[in-house]
Amino acid sequence: MKKTLATTATTTAAAALLVGLVAAPAQAAPGFAFDQRISGPDRFATAVAASKLLEPxxxxxxxxxxxxxxxxxxxxTASYLAGLRSAPILYTDTGSVPAVTAAEIERLGVRDVWIVGGTDRVPQAQQDAWAAAGRTVHRIAGAxxxxxxxxxxxxxxxxDAPEQVFIATGTGTADALAAGPIAWARNYPVLLTEPGTVPAATAxxxxxxxxxxxxxxxxxxTDxxxxxxxxxxRLAGADRQExxxxxxxxxxxxxxxxxxxxxxxxxTDATAADALAAAPVAGAGGVPLLFTGFxxxxxxxxxxxxxxxxxxYVSAGDGWVFGGEPSVPQRAVDAATALVQ
Incomplete structure (x- = not known):
């Protein structure tokens, strides 16, 4: 299933809110600000907030x-799979499915649940419960x-062969997550490698x-x-922000x-969950992701x-923040707004 940003943008009201592809003037509009924060009290609720924006x-x-x-x-690599299905990414816990996640699955009217990860991460009992509720459940999990x-x-x-493949380290999270919106929008798979050797599965x-x-x-x-x-x-800078x-x-x-x-x-690695949940929304609107500092x-x-x-950055554009105050402090948001004013 191949998408373009134009066709993706017509699928949800969220994308219509996000897309603004027009010629940029010489300087930023004074009114541009990072004033649209998508967040909840925890990572589960933040993912649900992003899902509601993607599919209202x-x-x-x-x-x-x-x-x-x-x-x-x-x-x-779930952003690629979510892009194939034009789907949001939601989170569960090993102990139980959080109430906000369960409610969002019900609200969406989900017919197909795609699990990424083994039963030690998403227990078989959760899979069975979704199946018992009449949903088709697919699990993708390797060793x-x-x-x-x-x-x-x-x-x-x-x-269809993908036009491009991303390859990132599997010992960190940031590099793969930064490409999540592109993987979602363009259906570019993300493969992982060890820093010094290529795993057999990747090859x-x-x-x-x-x-x-x-x-x-x-x-x-490594080279x-x-x-x-x-x-x-190679797309790389001195650190994850660059x-x-x-x-x-x-x-x-x-x-x-x-x-x-x-x-x-x-x-930070602790806020990686917000970046993954943001990928479908940012991908639908063609909005690039940037990381704040440590x-x-x-x-x-x-x-x-x-x-x-x-x-x-002009009035036609949008400044988005994914994650609550503990993940992206307001002082960082204010500093970002000041830089583009």
Whole structure:
């Protein structure tokens, strides 16, 4: 199932709110601000808030992707699967399905539940309960994160080879998450590798996909592995903030993402869940993601990106924040707004 941003944008009211692809003037409008925060009291509720923005019409969501909210490494590649199904990403816990998640699945009218991760992350009892409720449940899970990613990457049964594949380290989260909106919007799989060696499952998936355009994300992947996976491009900066900025620039330059809108998410490993939940919404609107710094500030890479693109941000665009105050402090949001005024 292949999408373009134009066709995706017509599927939900959320996308219509997010997309604003018009020529940018020379300087930012004084009214542009990061004033649209999508959040809840925890990661489960934040994911639900993002889902409601993606699909505001009750009963209109046929599919949902579910991952463990505290083991997002299993879901690093879930943005691609969610994009294939035009679906949101929701979180569960090993003990039980959070009430907000269960309510959102009901509100959406989900017919197909796609689980990413094994029964140690999303227990069989939860799968059985969804099936008993009349839903078709699909589980994608391998022996480890690399095999799981490979299985997700090869889950499209349309017969169409993806135009591009992302390859990122499996020992960190940020680089893969920064490309999540693109993976969702463009149906680009995300494969994982060890920093110094290519797992057999990843190599096999690359062969099965047969995609020549292979973009490596971040500097954690060594040059040797870059050669082994036959990389065609590397998008990387000095840190995760700068790498996200490089990915954002490429999304605007080559994937028709909106140069006038931008989203902030927390840049720490603890806030990775917000970035994954944001991917479907940002992907639907063609909005690039940027990471804030580790100290509650913006970080040098994000600050430099916003300063360089100040002239793009006009009243037609949107400044988004995914995650609550603990994830993206208001002082970082205010600093971002000040940079683009």
């Amino acid at each position: 019409v009750d009963g209109n969501g046929t599919d949902v992707v579910v991952v463990n909210g505290y083991a997002t490494v299993d879901g690093l 480890d994160r690399y095999e799981t990613a490979a299985m997700v990457a090869t889950a499209d049964d349309s017969g 096999a998936a690359l062969t099965e996909l047969g995609t020549a355009n292979r973009v490596v994300l971040g500097n954690a992947v 040797a592995v870059y050669g082994q996976v036959a990389g065609t491009q 790498t996200a900025a490089k990915i954002a620039d490429d999304a605007i330059a080559t994937e028709n993402f909106d140069s006038q809108s931008v989203a902030l998410v927390g840049g 100290d509650g500030g913006l970080g040098d890479g994000t600050s430099a990106y916003l300063t360089a693109h100040e002239g793009n």
